Amino acid sequence: PFTAKCLKSQKTVEVEEGQSLLQALLDAGIDMDYSCEGGVCGTCVVPLVSGEVDHQDEFLMDDEHETHMTTCVSRGIGEIEIDV
Ligand code: FES
Helix, strand or coil: CEEEEECCCCEEEEECCCCCHHHHHHHCCCCCCCCCCCCCCCCCEEEEEEEEEECCCCCCCCHHHHCEEECCCCEEEEEEEECC
C-alpha cells in the first residue's frame, strides 16, 4: 500500500495492494481521464510533485519519470504527492 496526496483536489488517497492508483483516485471522486489502463496510452499521466515511484508504464521517457507518472500502472513507494 502507499499514500497519494492530491494537491489540487486536497484529498489524501490510500492505495491498497491489488488496486491501481487510478482506481483509488476515481473511488475518491477525483475526475480522471484514462483509456488503456495498461501503461501505454498516456491518457492517465499526472504531474508528480514529490516522492518515489515504481514506474511501470511504457509511455513516458526516463527523464519524464522525474516529474510525471501514469496512474493506471505505476505505484508510489511510501507517500507521494501528485498534482490532481
Ligand atoms: Fe493508458 Fe494509463 S490509461 S497509460
